Amino acid sequence: MDRTLLLNASYEPLLVISWQRAITLLVLEKVEVLVNYEREIRSATASILLPAVVKLVQRVRQRQSAVRFNRTSIYARDRHQCQYCGDQPESEGELTYDHVQPRSRGGKTTWTNIVTCCVPCNRKKGNQTPNEAGMALLKKPVKPSWLPVVGKTLLTRSTPELWRPFLWRDQAA
Numbered sequence: 506m507d508r509t510l511l512l513n514a515s516y517e518p519l520l521v522i523s524w525q526r527a528i529t530l531l532v533l534e535k536v537e538v539l540v541n542y543e544r545e546i547r548s549a550t551a552s553i554l555l556p557a558v559v560k561l562v563q564r565v566r567q568r569q570s571a572v573r574f575n576r577t578s579i580y581a582r583d584r585h586q587c588q589y590c591g592d593q594p595e596s597e598g599e600l601t602y603d604h605v606q607p608r609s610r611g612g613k614t615t616w617t618n619i620v621t622c623c624v625p626c627n628r629k630k631g632n633q634t635p636n637e638a639g640m641a642l643l644k645k646p647v648k649p650s651w652l653p654v655v656g657k658t659l660l661t662r663s664t665p666e667l668w669r670p671f672l673w674r675d676q677a678a
C-alpha cells in the first residue's frame with residue numbers, strides 16, 4: 506500500500522500519487538486526509554499514518570468529458586464483474602458484454618442495455634431475456650455520469666478497498 510488516491514475538493518478522483526507526495530501536500534496544507542491506511546510512517550520526530558485517500562482543499566478545474574461508451578467503460582462501470590453470476594475473472598479475456606434485451610429482439614447497444622458478462626453466462630443466456638433464462642441482473646445498468654480519470658486499472662481487484670467508496674458514483678437512471 507504505497508499509493509494515495511487524490512480527490513478534487515468536490516470529491517471526484519483526480520490522480521493516484523505516491524504517499525510521499527501525499528504527505529508533502531498535507532504538510533503544505535493543500536489536502537486533507539479522508540482515510541488512512543493502518544500502516545504508520547515514522548520519522549525521527551513524529552509518526553504519521555499513511556494516507557489512503559486525500560482531498561484537495563481548493564478545487565481545481567478539470568476538463569469535463571463525457572464517459573465514452575465502449576467496452577472498457579462498460580467493464581469499468583461493472584467493476585469487471587459478470588452482472589449475472591457475480592464472477593470477477595482474473596483476465597479480461599474471460600469477459601464479454603451482453604445485450605440484456607437481445608439484439609435479435611430489438612435490444613439496443615446502449616449503456617442501459619449492455620452489461621459485463623462472463624463467457625459461460627453469455628452462452629447460457631443466448632437469445633433470451635434475463636427472465637426467460639432465469640438469470641437475474643446484479644444491478645440495473647445505468648449511464649455513468651463520469652468514470653474516474655485515474656483509469657480502468659484502478660477498478661480491478663487490486664484497487665485498495667479503502668478507495669472504493671470514492672471511485673464511483675452512478676447517475677440515477
Ligand SMILES: [Zn+2]
Nearest residue numbers: 587590623626
Ligand atoms: Zn457469469
